[in-house]
Amino acid sequence: MFSNQLELTLWSGVLLIAGGFQFYRGAPDDGVIFGFGALFLIANRFYPERFTLKIPRLASAVILAIASVIAALSRIHTRPQLLAMFLFALILLFGKRTAITQVDKSQKTHQSLVRSRVVYALIAALCSVWEMVSYVLETHKQWGNKFPTISDLASPMLFHTEGRIFFVACFAAVGYVLMFKQSTPPESPDAHLD
């Protein structure tokens, strides 16, 4: 119970900090989204089944596909894109997800897992710091556009249909995995490590 509450607190904190940064960069709607996300996380923790819709998996996949087509074929930052994002939210946040299976504690604490998590977390942290520094520097005239952020690099591709199709395909695929990937543990905790 202690660890679950701590985890909930930390992840809610992550979303709230991210939301605060959105207000800082002048995007209050994004800040509200992160705030809503934190509230949703907390509400779902205490009322797990209250905030899901009983949409069958096939219907969820169809809605995901429709949203993907709309997002791929319509220009970004337009009303059809808002509709696509609404449909994605409907499924990703409120759709019925694949059931969670319990994982043996020994699997979570194996040293190989800890090492890998540290490496990935280090790469993510360094990338985040670089992104943050780039964002701050590009607001200063002397640096101009010498330090582009990820948005500066990715956005031009989204104005072309081919680039947009690629991004939407990746977005929908990852969303599908997050929703429907079964979290079944391996047959034995370290079967593949032998």
Place this chain on the structure above:
Amino acid sequence: MHISTSWVYAGFLLAAALFALYSHFHANKYAPFSKILRLSLAHPTTRLTLIVIWWWLGWHFFGSQHNT
């Protein structure tokens, strides 16, 4: 747009990809990414947080008016 600083992001991606490949062949020392993902998704809070963040990324690039 300055080309050299853009390559920093490619460097991070390459580092992650190379490590994923390395861990795949040295799983006794570094757990593969698939195992990390599977165990992360086994926790409802982590899974839901990832879903929220992933959805926001879509909003940020496709829907938000603050990127025009």
